Amino acid sequence: MSDATAHPVSQTTSQPKKRLKIKVSVVVMTLYLLFLMLPIYWLLNMSLKTNTEVLNEFTLWPRNLTFANYATILTDPAWYSGYINSIIYVVMNTVISLTVALPAAYAFSRYRFMGDSHLFFWLLTNRMAPPAVFALPFFQLYSSVGLFDTHIAVALAHCLFNVPLAVWILEGFMRGVPKEIDETAYIDGYSFGRFFVKIFMPLIASGIGVAAFFCFMFSWVELLLSRTLTTVDAKPISAIMTRTQGAAGIDWGVLAAAGVLTIVPGALVIYFVRNYIAKGFALGRV
Amino acid sequence: MDWMAWTWPTAIFFIIIASTLTVFTVLAIKFPETPRKGILRIETTRGDRLFITLLGSAFINLAWLGVVGANQPLALIVCLVYAFAVFRWV
């Protein structure tokens, strides 16, 4: 606030008040961000220590900086295959969810049809349904069709909550596109398919990006269903982590390193959609 | 379908639900209606009232089972009264 000295005359009455307010909000935000970062910092800190240092000394930063924990994960197939499995089913799920959600969201945003509001509500309830209810029947269902322990099984199971979410977000974004654009395109002789892909999708590109981000996110963070539906071949990293914890004598350093590595993809994805995050979290409804 | 462990009572239950939905769909096509406002101060169509009825009936049945615990079919009569009330006033 160097302006305070530059314009001393006319604004002296309002200036101190304003300066105080800005300071309060800075303090609030600093405290809040600090609260958010502390546990993550601690995880990072532990992942860079040796186990003896973790258990024997209490240090705020690693005294013997080591990357051995990361090396363990990146060289042991039992660990890194978990990341590959997770990425595979997350990407599959995102693609499936968006493919089916795009036309449906268009229908909801543009047309009224029999039972549309009921259908929308029913979709929403699936986003709200507890995965714990579905864990057991999913296990039976995918075992009976021979898809147990495959990536596609997890990807399909995650559609339960991701498809409704994608429809919801995309519908919000599509509502913002004026209908005249559709009508003009049809008059110009575009077929529905060509119009949708060539004109409409570029218009809501940010919405698609945000929806993809959310599908990615919720599929990436989910544990219960992905753990229930896999044993070996498609086991996600999160499940590998929980099982390692059960073993006697926990390898804290490696566990922490694995945790840090699960944060990385999320952080990368956030960076790309940072300008749309807020609108996305509001499901396009702002 | 073995793993789904079907039984006749549950099958009949789902058939009834499915046919009710079909009937209401046909009704909605044959006799289109405008939503109306009832005692809940919200706009409802027949479909909404059906949903309120079904969901409420589930809770009535559970409450009957939990509180009375016998003569479960009697709960269905309560449900019928409830259904009538919902379709009449909501």
Place this chain on the structure above:
Amino acid sequence: MEKTINQKAWFLVLPVLVLVAFSAVIPLMTVVNYSVQDTFGQNQFFWAGLEWFDEMLHSERMWDALGRQLMFSAIILTIQIPLGVFVALNMPKSGFWSSFCLVVMSLPLLIPWNVVGTIWQIFGRVDIGLLGYSLDALGISYNYTQNTFAAWVTIIIMDVWHWTSLVALLAFAGLKSIPDAYYQAAKIDQASRWAIFRYIELPKMMGVLMIAILLRFMDSFMIYTEPFVVTGGGPGNATTLLSIDLVKMALGQFDLGPAAAFSIMYYLVILLISWVFYTVMINLDKREG
């Protein structure tokens, strides 16, 4: 926007319908089937009627879990909604720091839920965790594996850490949509900070806040992974919430019948609450529009 009536739109919705029916309707039907039968393994089923519902309705275990669940969700909402709004009000509106805050705040949301649990499990440990160690050093007895109160405090702080940003981001999106003209008008009227919040910001945020309350309530109501990793439902049953209890029953003990009856009641409650929220939201939309 005025929507045209077009029944052919059903064809556009069909793929979603088929997919979600496959992943939602078939499992739900199965749950209903299981709930009226007993099984001794090997997929042999015996008719049990309403026995499981009866048992569940009179089981203290379920009511206790429900009580804990409601308490958890209530505490979560009372902390997170005001705190989230408060944080949103203090966020920088634009520029580098705004993006910075957005990115940092989204970070906890993208951490796999069991890693969230692991982070707090480590963070709260008295021997190796920053929080536990500091509290211990200050002479405060804190042990989340043995003390019920400490366990509750841990999972609540964890959830606040994990999800408050969601509320804040939603509220922030709502705040950003308020045109500057509103604030200028308020300035001319010399409205107090509180009046601005009460009569301009809060009404404008109502829509997104409803979404926030709905999402937070539902997600806290079905929370499983994070508390399970931290406390495993303990000490004793102190933090055994509904989903934890259900998974224990269904996948741990493989009690298909009771677990299915439990699932149905759980689902019905969710259905009821979703419907109430949805109806309120729709009517808010209509009143504004």
